[in-house]
Amino acid sequence: MNHQAHRATVGLFTFISLLFCQAVVPANAQMPAGGGQAEAIGGLQPGLGSLPLLGQGRTRSVSAENPTGEKGKGGLAIPDPSNQAAGARAADDLGQGWKVRPFIRINAGQSAVLMDVKGPGIIQHIWLVENIQAENMSRGMVIRFYWDGEETPSVECPALEFFAVGHGRVGPVNSLAVTVNPRNALSCFWPMPFHQRARVTLTNEGQADNVLVAYQITYVETEVPAAAGKFHAQYRQARTADQNPYPILDGVKGQGRYVGTFMAWTQIEKGWFGEGEVKFHMDGDDKFPTICGTGTEDYFLASFGFPQPYSTAYSGSVLPANENADPPQRWSLYRWHIQDPINFEKDLRVTIQALGWGPKYRLLAKDMIASVAYWYQSEPHAPFPKLPCLSERINLTEMESARIKGALECENLKVVASTPGMSVGPQTLTQFGNGWSNDAHLWVQAGKQDDFVELEVPVAEPGAKRIVLHATRADDYGKLAIAVNGKDSGVKFDGYAKQAAPSGPLDLGVHEPKDGKFGLRFQVNGTNPESTGTRYFFGLDAVVIEKP
Secondary structure (H helix, E strand, C coil), X not given: CCHHHHHHHHHHXXXXXXXXXXXXXXXXXXXXXXXXXXXXXXXXXXXXXXXXXXXCCEEEEEECCECCCCCCCCCCCCCXXXXXXXXXXCCCCCCCCCCCCXXXXXXXXXXXXXXXXXXXXXXXXXXXXXXXXXXXXXXXXXXXXXXXXXXXXXXXXXXXXXXCCCCCCXXXXXXXXXXXXXXXXXXECCCEEECCEEEEEEXXXXXXXXXXXXXXXXXXXXXXXXXXXXEEEEEEEEECCCCCCEEEEEEEECCEEEEEEEEEEEECCCCCCXXXXXXXXECCCCCCCCEECCCHHHHCCCCCCXXXXXXXXXXXXXXXXXXXXXXXXXXXXXXXXXXXXXXXXXXXEEEECXXXXXXXXXXXCCCEEEEEEEEEECCCCCCCCCCCCHHHHXXXXXXXXXXXXXXXXXXXXXXXXXXXXXXXXXXXXXXXXXXXXXXXXXXXXXXXXXXXXXXXXXXXXXXXXXXXXXXXXXXCEEEEEEEECCEEEEEEEECECCCCEEEEXXXXXXXXXXXXXEEEEEEEEEECCCCCCCCCEEEEEEEEEECC
């Protein structure tokens, strides 16, 4: 390559790298010795076009199998009887090097350090999987990032919201910056430069132990320009009755770039909710902003509402919702300013109006909003508002789960007998939509004909009672025979359906309790020819005991 062509190639790579890294480098910035801007962040590979351009960066990755990320330190764990994480004992017979420590466990009230490495470097990719089936787990895990020894975090968010998962309901996100894949595989690709140190923690604020946390954080050891902005993300929440316009971000001081918005919007009234404008007040703006949008769906790059879920490189509405359906309706929305970052020099405030339509513009006084703002800026950053505690996060963003009147939740009933070795336990169903009592059921992972589970149902008053069952149908479920107190009820239930859905009420007839309780036995007696996969699973939602 001739000298002129080489300079052009290096210049193009420098431009791409700086753009993706969100770094703003003044003309008089002091660059590290040894090759200028291209080599300074040459380890960052932001796209296909730059992959052939070899830089000086060294790729490293921290995970449960290599907690320090050091060269040649992966897979060193040996079997440890004290390790109580899920699957921790599965490789005991295989020994060192054979998936001895793939996961970690974070008990209730505890924190884990996912990453603590020296710089300079740039985080390129974060992959995280957490157990969100346990009670309150979906809102209980909080992720924090600390750059260069700072005492207050630059990122502080409930982990799911950080990865664009709203309302504790996993929906597919297929964007450049964030991906969410079934069932709850969370990834982000925001480049995060640091100079001296990068520390990432995950805290379990819930009441249940999280027995399975899997993670991998990939970064590059490379020089970073002094002027590169640090990555920030901040969670906020409010009821529109208390704050309208809603402050997505406020109080930011310094130079930077705003690069993304995630919003979990709970709609309480029927009708179109998305007329509100998004406004960017910057660099001394007071009452009126410099940038003012035209409506909520316009900001999220849609038009004429959100007629169906979508997920694109830069924007999405990922949960099934309908503004005219019975409330609450839950919207999970993201907008990444990757190609159009909002540059500010001194300060920034971002707001959205809670404004509906029909038959004219109307203020929305009952909705609830939770959001995450993403931006880069020069340090130090202004103090964040106090993160709402777990009970406040749940109370704001989740309506009380619908319960069938008089229901005894099957996931809470005593299991008195079951097929040995068969998995039986509660499963949260919010990712499948609404309609289940308490948003959960008892999931029985039967694997063959005649597998069974027997539940004990307490009865408060003596005398004959009608038993009404609510169950679940799904594409891999089997057929059930149901017995009451050891006698066949005569009810045969086919649990197959193309999509997961509540069964509705199933009348098991009128029966006399024994010793103040009923024994309900559910036994697999076949499967639908159209059932797929395992074909014998079944789910039990709730039991209602009525006077005949």
